[in-house]
Amino acid sequence: MRIGVHGATGRMGRLVLREVLSSDDLVLHAATTRRSSTLAGADAGELCGVGRREVPILEELEALRGADVVIDFSHPLHFPEVAAAVDSALVTGTTGLDAHGEQALREASARMPVLWATNFSTGVAILNHLVSRAASLVPEWDAEVVESHHRRKVDAPSGTARTLVDAIEHGRGEGATHVHGREGLVGERPVGDIGVHALRLGDVVGEHTVSFGGSGEVLHLGHSAIERRVFAVGAVRAARWLAGRAPGSYRFAQVVGLE
Numbered sequence: 001m002r003i004g005v006h007g008a009t010g011r012m013g014r015l016v017l018r019e020v021l022s023s024d025d026l027v028l029h030a031a032t033t034r035r036s037s038t039l040a041g042a043d044a045g046e047l048c049g050v051g052r053r054e055v056p057i058l059e060e061l062e063a064l065r066g067a068d069v070v071i072d073f074s075h076p077l078h079f080p081e082v083a084a085a086v087d088s089a090l091v092t093g094t095t096g097l098d099a100h101g102e103q104a105l106r107e108a109s110a111r112m113p114v115l116w117a118t119n120f121s122t123g124v125a126i127l128n129h130l131v132s133r134a135a136s137l138v139p140e141w142d143a144e145v146v147e148s149h150h151r152r153k154v155d156a157p158s159g160t161a162r163t164l165v166d167a168i169e170h171g172r173g174e175g176a177t178h179v180h181g182r183e184g185l186v187g188e189r190p191v192g193d194i195g196v197h198a199l200r201l202g203d204v205v206g207e208h209t210v211s212f213g214g215s216g217e218v219l220h221l222g223h224s225a226i227e228r229r230v231f232a233v234g235a236v237r238a239a240r241w242l243a244g245r246a247p248g249s250y251r252f253a254q255v256v257g258l259e
């Protein structure tokens with residue numbers, strides 16, 4: 001299977017390159033990054049630490065055409081251009097998409113299979129499932145989502161935290177007001193609100209906790225990503241699963257067998 005990797009120079013992109021170049025059944029079709037990248041022309045194998053492979057990092061997104069699946073971890077503002085450039089199948093983990101990015105996702109999934117996930121870890125897929133179930137059992141309990149990430153993360157709250165908020169709302173069967181942090185004389189907590197809190201600390205890979213507060217008890221459901229590599233492994237697993245499917249929008253929960 002031929003894999004294209006976009007955002008190849010980034011933290012995630014390099015880990016995806018390493019997974020692809022270390023797999024016997026995968027071929028690195030192309031590795032691309034943004035225009036004017038200082039790493040354009042570098043060798044993909046050397047960049048991800050597996051030794052020279054004679055696949056240069058390119059700035060031209062057209063190079064992604066012809067791959068069986070493209071894996072993208074890049075930048076939300078750049079995403080519409082990436083989605084438009086792919087012609088086969090797209091696995092993307094880019095978070096912080098705005099309305100243009102979401103529109104690009106919809107357009108792309110009308111002409112090819114697309115799997116966008118805010119988190120490619122199996123544990124978080126299970127966490128989403130458990131959170132939704134808990135929220136359905138105690139819809140009246142207060143719910144708060146807390147996430148921690150490394151200091152270089154550019155969007156907040158994390159895409160995973162947003163997905164967990166969706167899971168709470170799905171479980172309750174209704175939408176809620178989202179309260180992003182609190183300050184000052186905010187008054188009593190309104191029933192039904194969902195609190196969301198983003199911590200930025202050193203090199204934390206990713207931690208998420210959903211707490212449900214009832215009368216006399218609090219339930220915490222949480223997940224810690226120990227190594228960033230887990231997301232690359234999940235994205236490659238998703239790529240294998242997605243290749244050759246009909247156009248449409250797919251979910252990582254389907255890949256791990258939760259749906």
Ligand SMILES: NC(=O)c1ccc[n+]([C@@H]2O[C@H](COP(=O)([O-])OP(=O)(O)OC[C@H]3O[C@@H](n4cnc5c(N)ncnc54)[C@H](OP(=O)(O)O)[C@@H]3O)[C@@H](O)[C@H]2O)c1
Nearest residue numbers: 007009010011012034037074075078093095118119120231
């Ligand atoms: N779904 C998941 O499981 C998961 C897990 C981790 C991260 N993520 C998400 O994946 C994305 C990438 O994360 P990362 O940690 O790898 O980030 P990163 O290290 O900053 O890498 C981002 C990549 O996109 C390029 N880029 C940066 N700014 C750009 C811009 N304005 N226009 C076009 N390209 C740009 C970078 O090129 P240069 O190297 O030239 O700057 C690099 O190739 C983020 O949205 C992050 O939240 C998702």
